[in-house]
Amino acid sequence: MDSELYEAAVEGNVRSLVELLRKDKLLLDRIMTGNHNETPLHIATMLGHLDFVEEILARKTELAREQESQSLTPLHLAAAKGYLHIVESLVRVNPEICFVRDKYKRNPLHVAAMKGHVDVLECLVRATPKATHSVVENGQMILHLCVKHNKLEALKLLIDILGDDQFVNSRDEDGNTILHLAAVDGQTETIIFLTNKGVDPNITNYKGFTALGLLAQGQSMERALEIVNSVPQTSENHNPYKGTVFPNNMEKKEIKRERKRKWQQGMHEALMIVAILVATIAYEAGKDPPDESAKAMNGFDDYYQFFKASNTISFIASLSTIIFLISGLPLKRRRITTWIVMLTMWVAITCTD
Known part of the structure; x- marks a missing residue:
């Protein structure tokens, strides 16, 4: 990358950018065809220079889809940093960027969820709701990442917007639902929220454990039952603990054996x-x-x-x-x-x- 262009991107100097493009109208085109680790759009996005980002997008929208050495687009970086206005500018130019994956198979929505940037996540979900169904490593979906990184507010947003049963009860490659992950990590508030939202507590993973069985392993049976009983039950017809929510015989034996x-x-x-x-x-x-x-x-x-x-x-x-x-x-x-x-x-x- 041209050193003057790099300095302009670092400083967010729009005037320098315009002057450089006046001297060399193909400057941005050469960046796209060259072998660069990152573009000036990546740098400006990472540093939060909104005006500089918008100036580049106005002249070369294709740069919004460019990926650097880690396969990150500028939208990945903006989502990670929580720069809402830059996210809006990038999505406005090309909403399909939301489907682009980095080296870990994560799209910008995954990154925003992991970082807990709720406003950014909402913007991305409303722009491309289908991107929430992309699967990352270990067969996990965006809800799994929210629980894994303990981002309850991001989880609440996603379930409120897209909370159909199939989505909420999705499993990873080990058969774990988001309730299983919350139980393993002992996230009491998340467990209560999920059961109130209708996540099925009776689903067993591929080792035959329900979420409560895992909870009892990690803590104690008394603590597990305390969490279960703390869930308010609003009606007789809606009881998330109806049926075999408590550990089955196999789980009890496994807990005792451990x-x-x-x-x-x-x-x-x-x-x-x-x-x-x-x-x-x-x-x-x-x-x-x-x-x-x-x-x-x-x-x-x-x-x-x-x-x-x-x-x-x-x-x-x-x-x-x-x-x-x-x-x-x-x-x-x-x-x-x-x-x-x-x-x-x-x-x-x-x-x-």
């Missing part, structure tokens, strides 16, 4: 630390024999033999525990083997004392 696994993992880590400490103490005590003054004491031989026996038992027991934990507990009857290891450590600690 809690059990965490308990065992914590127990194994604690046992490993204690076993290493006991083994170290026993080793240090065994490698340093008593000095001559200690040997002269009455009954030394009997006490020393007892000490050697108990210290050896302690060392062997703690070392066995370490080896056992490193090798991994048997998959079956894991609770029994955990108690065996605990008993072994009790023997080791007792002998150390």
Whole structure:
């Protein structure tokens, strides 16, 4: 890019732009045909220079669709920055830019939703509502991005404008609805809003979990039920929790299994630390024999033999525990083997004392 044009774009200097175009009428055409990382329209948009943007659009509207090295259009940048007036100018020139995707398959509406720029998002949605149905990575749609980035106001806007059941209950590649994502992240306010708007809480993802099942995993069953009960129910006919909203038997078993696994993992880590400490103490005590003054004491031989026996038992027991934990507990009857290891450590600690 011409250095003078670059400086004019950075400064938003419309007068310099006009002068440069007077000297070289093909300046903007060469930018379009050249291999540039970004155009002056990208730079001016990123810096919020509205007058400069409008001057370029008046002379070369095709630049509005140009993409830089990350496949971002000027509209992507304006949406990310929240520059409403620049967004309006770009959309007015070519509304189809709303469908252009960046390297992550996101169009400008996705970017505005992720950033939570509600006014910009509303402008884009009303210009091209079909662009809201574009799918990004992981099979997620714009509503998923709102929840993923915790942008509740953007989510409310989209559901109010386009809130048909199929759109609201759309799934990603893992079968998760937006309610599943909100439950995983513990977004209480979002969960209450979505259930009031008719998002089906009984939908299971591809692992067989409802949103409440995931909520109970991440927090506690009591907290999950508290959130459920906090949803106001306006009538008997409209109850978003009718049916099997509570975790099914498979989910309950999975939750219990996960809690059990965490308990065992914590127990194994604690046992490993204690076993290493006991083994170290026993080793240090065994490698340093008593000095001559200690040997002269009455009954030394009997006490020393007892000490050697108990210290050896302690060392062997703690070392066995370490080896056992490193090798991994048997998959079956894991609770029994955990108690065996605990008993072994009790023997080791007792002998150390």
